[in-house]
Amino acid sequence: MRVFKIIFLAISVLLGVLLLVYGIKLQDILEVITNGSILCLSCVGIG
Amino acid sequence: MEFKPLSRLRTFWQFVFAVGMNGYVSGWIFKPHLYSGSAKGIVPPVLNCYACPGTFVSCPAGSIQHFMVIKAIPYYVLGLIILVGASVGRLFCGWACPFGLVQDLLYKIKTKKFRLPRWMRFGKYLFLIFTVFLIPYLISDTFFCKLCPQGALEGGIPQMLLNAELHHLAGLLYWSKVVILAVVVLASIFVKRPFCRAVCPVGALLAPFNRVSILQMKVDGAACTGCGWCQIVCPVDINVSEDPNSLECIRCGLCTSCPTSAVKFTTIFGKPSTLPKIENFLKIDVD
Numbered sequence: 001m002r003v004f005k006i007i008f009l010a011i012s013v014l015l016g017v018l019l020l021v022y023g024i025k026l027q028d029i030l031e032v033i034t035n036g037s038i039l040c041l042s043c044v045g046i047g
Numbered sequence: 048m049e050f051k052p053l054s055r056l057r058t059f060w061q062f063v064f065a066v067g068m069n070g071y072v073s074g075w076i077f078k079p080h081l082y083s084g085s086a087k088g089i090v091p092p093v094l095n096c097y098a099c100p101g102t103f104v105s106c107p108a109g110s111i112q113h114f115m116v117i118k119a120i121p122y123y124v125l126g127l128i129i130l131v132g133a134s135v136g137r138l139f140c141g142w143a144c145p146f147g148l149v150q151d152l153l154y155k156i157k158t159k160k161f162r163l164p165r166w167m168r169f170g171k172y173l174f175l176i177f178t179v180f181l182i183p184y185l186i187s188d189t190f191f192c193k194l195c196p197q198g199a200l201e202g203g204i205p206q207m208l209l210n211a212e213l214h215h216l217a218g219l220l221y222w223s224k225v226v227i228l229a230v231v232v233l234a235s236i237f238v239k240r241p242f243c244r245a246v247c248p249v250g251a252l253l254a255p256f257n258r259v260s261i262l263q264m265k266v267d268g269a270a271c272t273g274c275g276w277c278q279i280v281c282p283v284d285i286n287v288s289e290d291p292n293s294l295e296c297i298r299c300g301l302c303t304s305c306p307t308s309a310v311k312f313t314t315i316f317g318k319p320s321t322l323p324k325i326e327n328f329l330k331i332d333v334d
Contacts (some may be wrong), residue, residue: 005315006315008259009315013133016130017089019123019125019129020127020130022126023121026123030088030112031113036083037082040061040096040204041195043242044098044206044221045199045220047216
């Protein structure tokens with residue numbers, strides 16, 4: 001059972017790294033910064 | 048039995064994270080404006096509203112919704128959450144989430160307590176799928192944010208208090224959010240972390256990793272007497288002796304105050320985690 005868990009963990013880490021690197025390559029961070037810097041009207045409850 | 052030292056240590060770190068993530072003084076004091084520096088690119092795996100006047104970081108639920116709205120896959124945010132989940136499971140829910148801290152503090156109010164029905168824990172997965180991914184994609188709007196009580200607490204109410212120009216915009220949506228927040232606050236007095244267990248989409252994203260994360264909980268079956276202490280102290284009401292790596296576990300470590308030391312932090316590789324050092328903070332006195 002633990003072997004399966006470790007395999008799943010390894011796949012998760014690999015997937016996480018791939019997504020993270022690909023996201024950084026696509027400039028997702030810039031998109032996150034831009035979005036986070038604009039007042040979220042839904043969060044405030046006015047739009 | 049005494050488990051307060053660890054409990055206090057956790058509360059201390061929860062405050063450190065809450066203040067650290069929302070400590071942009073300029074946003075709180077001067078004419079309301081949001082921090083827009085590079086730290087906003089950090090997406091901590093906790094529910095921390097990015098409409099909060101003092102926040103330095105972005106909200107994972109809000110960021111994912113934004114990517115859904117612009118019809119893009121949130122590679123970076125998902126990658127970050129998967130890596131955190133694979134490493135420590137829901138540890139951040141227990142030690143860093145500001146809304147978790149609010150609920151933990153409210154539950155300390157001495158009154159009659161109730162248990163959350165078990166079926167309600169599935170609610171958070173529905174909230175994640177529908178209100179964070181599906182509906183924002185379909186309607187091109189951040190739907191979960193419209194319901195989020197943390198948004199009302201950290202974003203809506205402070206923004207309204209600090210920014211008089213927004214007052215005339217407070218309508219049905221704003222007051223609905225305030226009512227939702229009031230319901231969550233009220234529920235948190237009577238039930239352990241109701242929002243985290245039944246609604247939180249960030250918790251739902253991290254939860255599946257509890258089973259396979261590097262950091263694990265372990266119960267020594269021979270030492271466990273089945274006294275139920277672990278469930279009493281657990282902030283999410285898990286019977287740790289039955290399911291130490293439950294999807295609900297927020298890795299707070301309070302169950303390691305077990306009177307027979309049956310519950311321990313470990314790693315998936317079977318080696319003791321370095322985290323048991325926090326047990327040094329414990330002084331267990333059995334009455």
